[in-house]
Amino acid sequence: MREIPASAITDTVAALCVKACTDLPEDVRERIRDCRQAETWPTAQDILDVIIENYETNGTIPLCQDTGMACVFLEVGQEVHITGGGLYDAVHAGVAKGYTDGLLRKSVVGDPLERVNTGDNTPAVIYTDIVPGDKLTITVAPKGFGSENMSRVAMLKPADGVEGVKKFVLETVEAAGPNACPPMTIGVGIGGTFDKAALLAKKALLRDMDRHNPNPYYAALETELLDAVNALGIGPQGLGGRTTALSLAIETMATHIAGLPCAVNINCHSARHAKEVL
Secondary structure, three states: OEEEEHHHHHHHHHHHHHHHHHOOOHHHHHHHHHHHHHOOOHHHHHHHHHHHHHHHOOOOOOOOOOOOEEEEEEEEEOOEEEEOOOHHHHHHHHHHHHHHHOOOOOOOEOOOOOOOEOOOOOOOEEEEEEEOOOOEEEEEEEEOHHHHOOOEEEEEOHHHHHHHHHHHHHHHHHHHHHHHOOOEEEEEEEEEOHHHHHHHHHHHOOOOOOOOOOOHHHHHHHHHHHHHHHOOOOOHHHOOOOOOEEEEEEEEEEEOOOOEEEEEEEEOOOOOOEEEEO
């Protein structure tokens, strides 16, 4: 049994919160540069140039003023023992430390209707998977709500099939329009239950943009849907062009014979996430 002190988790989460909000992953940067080279609409070119300038000169300044709600994904090795405190308490403390010390905007209200700001961006939204081994992998993905508000879940009928999935994805992106700060990154979850489909879609956003679904059928569907999304002509910031989305990733799982859950989780062009293994 390997022991990991809760204080190490707190410090790691704090550092990841700052890194995720200020340092765009290289795969995202590369995809934006590629899209800029392929873009033909002058207005879209200008917007993409500004986005590139933002992440290249950013330094320690947040990539966006909406530093999001902290979504924390934990892969906990079954041979790991947390000492000196609780796992979730350590994560929440790390978010509070990162957002406070890093001077990141605090965007979380403690109750969805009373809406009093918690003052330190806690609580985090925590997702936990138990995996083999003695490592703890922590991924922090701040989620801004300009894009989160444009996300949707549908309980499709099995008879809707793949055409129903395509229709739902395109309708969701078209309804989002400029509100999600395009070019978007799009996560699609298919299968499971109502809630699991949404989690699959959110996890899909963490995948490197140069990696397709390992199933050739879904890899081809990712390409087809991304092409269809970009053919909508929404473009960067909704002002037209061929770059409506940077990427589209699909994650799936088994589901019930009577259902076809489908979720679309939209992220803006600032597809922020950072990972560390303890």
